[in-house]
Amino acid sequence: MIEVDNVTLGYGSRNFITAVDGASMTIGRNEIVGVAGESGSGKSTLMRAIYGDFSTGLRLRSGRITATFPDRAPIDCSEMRKTWWQDISYVPQGSMSVLNPLMKVHKQLIDGLPKHKRKGDRRAIRRDLETFLAGLDLDPSVLDAYPHQLSGGMRQRVLVAIASYVGPHLILADEPTTALDVVVQKRILLMLVEIQRRLGNTLVLVSHDLGVHYQIADRLIIMFKGEVVETGPTDEIFANPKHEYTQRLIGSLPRLGTRKSTVTALRRATP
Ligand SMILES: Nc1ncnc2c1ncn2[C@@H]1O[C@H](COP(=O)(O)OP(=O)(O)OP(=O)(O)O)[C@@H](O)[C@H]1O
Numbered sequence: 001m002i003e004v005d006n007v008t009l010g011y012g013s014r015n016f017i018t019a020v021d022g023a024s025m026t027i028g029r030n031e032i033v034g035v036a037g038e039s040g041s042g043k044s045t046l047m048r049a050i051y052g053d054f055s056t057g058l059r060l061r062s063g064r065i066t067a068t069f070p071d072r073a074p075i076d077c078s079e080m081r082k083t084w085w086q087d088i089s090y091v092p093q094g095s096m097s098v099l100n101p102l103m104k105v106h107k108q109l110i111d112g113l114p115k116h117k118r119k120g121d122r123r124a125i126r127r128d129l130e131t132f133l134a135g136l137d138l139d140p141s142v143l144d145a146y147p148h149q150l151s152g153g154m155r156q157r158v159l160v161a162i163a164s165y166v167g168p169h170l171i172l173a174d175e176p177t178t179a180l181d182v183v184v185q186k187r188i189l190l191m192l193v194e195i196q197r198r199l200g201n202t203l204v205l206v207s208h209d210l211g212v213h214y215q216i217a218d219r220l221i222i223m224f225k226g227e228v229v230e231t232g233p234t235d236e237i238f239a240n241p242k243h244e245y246t247q248r249l250i251g252s253l254p255r256l257g258t259r260k261s262t263v264t265a266l267r268r269a270t271p
Pocket of ligand 1: 037038040045046056057197
């Protein structure tokens with residue numbers, strides 16, 4: 001679905017600072033892909049480029065990023081904006097900097113919808129939103145709240161709901177649980193996994209936490225100093241990490257049980 005081919009990305013024009021250097025990887029359909037790597041290794045930069053958000057001074061210096069969504073012709077990342085929400089959506093870190101503090105949640109949700117979804121009876125749209133939120137275990141009353149009236153975890157869950165409402169083929173979630181307590185983190189991760197299962201789409205989850213990847217990712221992409229240094233099925237990478245950085249990452253984890261039992265424990269721990 002996404003083909004990243006020898007991509008170099010960075011910031012600035014005259015004094016170009018390289019953030020991602022010659023990265024290649026693919027993202028397939030119906031999978032959960034975990035992206036791990038140390039701070040500053042270029043994870044967010046690569047996600048923003050895949051999403052086609054070049055608003056922060058980000059530049060694609062060389063290489064190509066191509067998306068082929070079901071029933072559509074391949075498109076370049078420079079055109080990705082046209083498919084935001086519909087085919088691809090993004091859950092960034094820090095809900096408070098993303099949600100408009102002056103607008104109630106329902107207005108932000110409706111404004112974020114593609115035009116064809118915004119048309120028609122507002123009450124019908126509202127009912128549809130309420131049903132959708134209830135299906136995600138979110139009380140429809142959040143629609144009438146301003147962001148500051150919600151907890152950090154609730155705001156982040158609202159962002160996940162906004163990103164998934166139209167049913168995109170690909171959801172990019174960039175550290176969606178940063179700065180939240182462990183129980184809330186688990187809840188949000190389970191919400192993302194539940195949505196991925198329900199939609200049968202692809203979830204790309206950026207996280208420092210290799211334990212999280214171990215629990216939910218089918219495949220891993222490891223970044224180190226701007227490069228993609230290792231990719232492969234999660235089980236294989238955990239069993240036989242090839243790159244020295246991956247070996248260090250895995251070596252630093254506490255002893256793990258089987259994936260299945262960990263997920264079961266995660267589910268039990270989540271109210
Ligand atoms: N808007 C920007 N302008 C200039 N440089 C930037 C910008 N955003 C990121 N960088 C630089 O690009 C490099 C990669 O940053 P990036 O945020 O992609 O890494 P990351 O792996 O996501 O880090 P973290 O895990 O801390 O979020 C870093 O050196 C960072 O300082």
